[in-house]
Amino acid sequence: MTVELFIPCFIDQLFPETAFSTVKVLEKAGCNVEYNPQQTCCGQPAYNAGFWDEAKQVGNKFLQDFPDDRMIVSPSASCTGMVKNAYNDLFTNTLVHNRCRTIQGNIHELSDFLVNVLKKDYFGAELEGRAVYHDSCSALRECHIREEPRQLLSKVGGLELVEMRHTDTCCGFGGTFAVKFEAISSAMAEQKVHHALEMEADFIISTDSSCLLHLQSYIDKQGLAIKTMHLADVLAHGWANI
Incomplete structure (x- = not known):
């Protein structure tokens, strides 16, 4: 195709x-x-x-x-x-x-x-660690995507996927929302990251780079031991020269 x-x-x-x-x-x-x-x-x-x-x-x-x-x-x-x-x-x-x-x-x-x-969910990806998946608002509510990323991540070698609390809650980015309502936006990012930390996750994975940028900014500012990754980068990890 x-x-x-x-x-x-x-x-x-x-x-x-x-x-x-x-x-x-x-x-x-x-x-x-x-x-x-x-x-x-x-x-x-x-x-x-x-x-x-x-x-x-x-x-x-x-x-x-x-x-x-x-x-x-x-x-x-x-x-x-x-x-x-x-x-x-x-x-x-x-x-x-x-x-x-x-x-x-x-x-x-x-x-x-x-x-x-394509009806395909295995690509030989490998990533050691524990991860949570963040349902972006657009994926869940506009594209009705929930199980698809989890199905793909379940086939990644070495990766333990766990569910965090309130996974379907907004991360706080929201485009211009993060600029107009900075304090609220930052608090929402803090809550999301700490829900991931509660699960002792090494990675927060999502379908949207905008959410991940917002969360990674909070992680970097606080010096936390967790990392964000886009789903595509996870699926290419371990076999592709990225």
């Missing part, structure tokens, strides 16, 4: 290694990966800030950057959820209505694509 790779601007600018891990995992799953270097953003930052006209301009470019006859895979539930859901607000009953609906049906977050489309 040939798939189109959508790398959100957040990952492109801050976590490019996660993008390369995604390619490696998809190729190991048997996919031919195509990447359009002209792609930019899905429009989520502008949309969440209330600038819908600007979000529509960016979103329209997204719809033109990707073909409507291939699966689109992204290592971001947040951006996938933006396309699948918020594009209804931006493009319903417009000139690109039908194209938008087709692309909405074709785009998948990585774990959803691997488990539900």
Whole structure:
């Protein structure tokens, strides 16, 4: 299967290694990966800030950057959820209505694509330690992804996956929320990290780099003995030269 790779601007600018891990995992799953270097953003930052006209301009470019006859895979539930859901607000009953609906049906977050489309969950990954999985708001509530990442992580050699308290509670990032309500946002990150520490976890794993950046910032500031990892990096760990 040939798939189109959508790398959100957040990952492109801050976590490019996660993008390369995604390619490696998809190729190991048997996919031919195509990447359009002209792609930019899905429009989520502008949309969440209330600038819908600007979000529509960016979103329209997204719809033109990707073909409507291939699966689109992204290592971001947040951006996938933006396309699948918020594009209804931006493009319903417009000139690109039908194209938008087709692309909405074709785009998948990585774990959803691997488990539900390809029906594959083992890639030979190895990672020694104990981990908790953080359900990002977008993955759980917008993309309805819960069991898929856990199924993939259960097949990682050497990794013990345990459930922390309130795993489905927001980490506090929320894009502009972290800027507008810094104190609340930081307190939410503190709570999430300490729930992971209660389980004596070595790693906090998630599908969204934005959540992980927020949590890692708190971890670094406090000098805590725990680390965040993106699901794609875990699945490529132990066999890929990252």
